[in-house]
Amino acid sequence: AEEExxxxxxxxxxxxxxxxxxxxxxxxxxxxxxxxxGLYLPTNGAVYVNGIDTRELDRKAYMHHVAAIFQxxxxxxxxxxxxxxxxxxxDEERLWNVLEKAGVAEKISSLPDGLHTYFGKDxxxxxxxxxxxxxxxxxxxxxxxxxxxxxxxxEPTAALDALAEKNIYDTYQKTLEGTSTIFIxxxxxxxxFCDEILLLDKGEIIERGxxxxxxxxxxxxASLFELQGKYYQEEEAHE
Numbered sequence: 001a002e003e004e005x006x007x008x009x010x011x012x013x014x015x016x017x018x019x020x021x022x023x024x025x026x027x028x029x030x031x032x033x034x035x036x037x038g039l040y041l042p043t044n045g046a047v048y049v050n051g052i053d054t055r056e057l058d059r060k061a062y063m064h065h066v067a068a069i070f071q072x073x074x075x076x077x078x079x080x081x082x083x084x085x086x087x088x089x090x091d092e093e094r095l096w097n098v099l100e101k102a103g104v105a106e107k108i109s110s111l112p113d114g115l116h117t118y119f120g121k122d123x124x125x126x127x128x129x130x131x132x133x134x135x136x137x138x139x140x141x142x143x144x145x146x147x148x149x150x151x152x153x154x155e156p157t158a159a160l161d162a163l164a165e166k167n168i169y170d171t172y173q174k175t176l177e178g179t180s181t182i183f184i185x186x187x188x189x190x191x192x193f194c195d196e197i198l199l200l201d202k203g204e205i206i207e208r209g210x211x212x213x214x215x216x217x218x219x220x221x222a223s224l225f226e227l228q229g230k231y232y233q234e235e236e237a238h239e
Contacts, residue, residue, distance in 0.1 A: 006203045020183045020191045023200035029184045067148035071155040077122035081115035101175045102141035133164040154184045
């Protein structure tokens with residue numbers, strides 16, 4: 001890049017906290033996710049995990065403690081069980097438990113082959129397709145199955161309508177207690193239940209605080225939230 005993507009960005013997330021990174025496209029949100037996950041190493045500055053620079057970490061071992069759900073679903077032409085566990089063998093009780101937490105157990109149990117149902121028609125003519133909301137819930141179950149210490153949610157609901165998005169975030173709120181979670185979005189439906197919100201613009205943090213604090217400030221965040229609120233009301237009126 002000709003210019004630095006991030007400038008003077010500094011924040012801390014503690015165990016069990018929920019942090020929202022919000023801002024318009026190109027603000028630097030996804031770059032932060034890749035830095036925290038260890039996929040990128042910073043050219044300047046540092047990312048610390050429990051005081052250790054990510055340059056010094058065993059990144060493969062670190063990644064065992066991190067899970068991510070991205071905007072583009074990563075679903076393979078294998079069975080439901082294999083897609084959630086990323087393995088041909090699994091703990092069935094644990095698997096049903098995370099499917100229940102993610103709100104998709106009833107759907108999976110209704111399938112003729114249950115956990116052994118294939119996705120798509122590549123392997124089996126009886127393979128299924130799921131809705132966008134159901135796929136996001138399945139990806140949440142995948143993350144929960146691997147018990148991450150840190151969960152990164154990078155625009156996971158961008159392709160969903162307002163009602164489906166709200167349902168997904170309600171599910172997140174109920175199931176992610178005790179898990180450090182970072183929500184990245186240019187839509188603000190994820191922010192109400194977060195401990196802190198960082199508003200980024202052109203690679204810099206321009207506002208930070210809780211939802212209530214930022215609304216009282218009456219700045220850029222408040223304006224965006226009110227504008228998007230009108231959009232959601234209009235969208236729900238058309239449904």
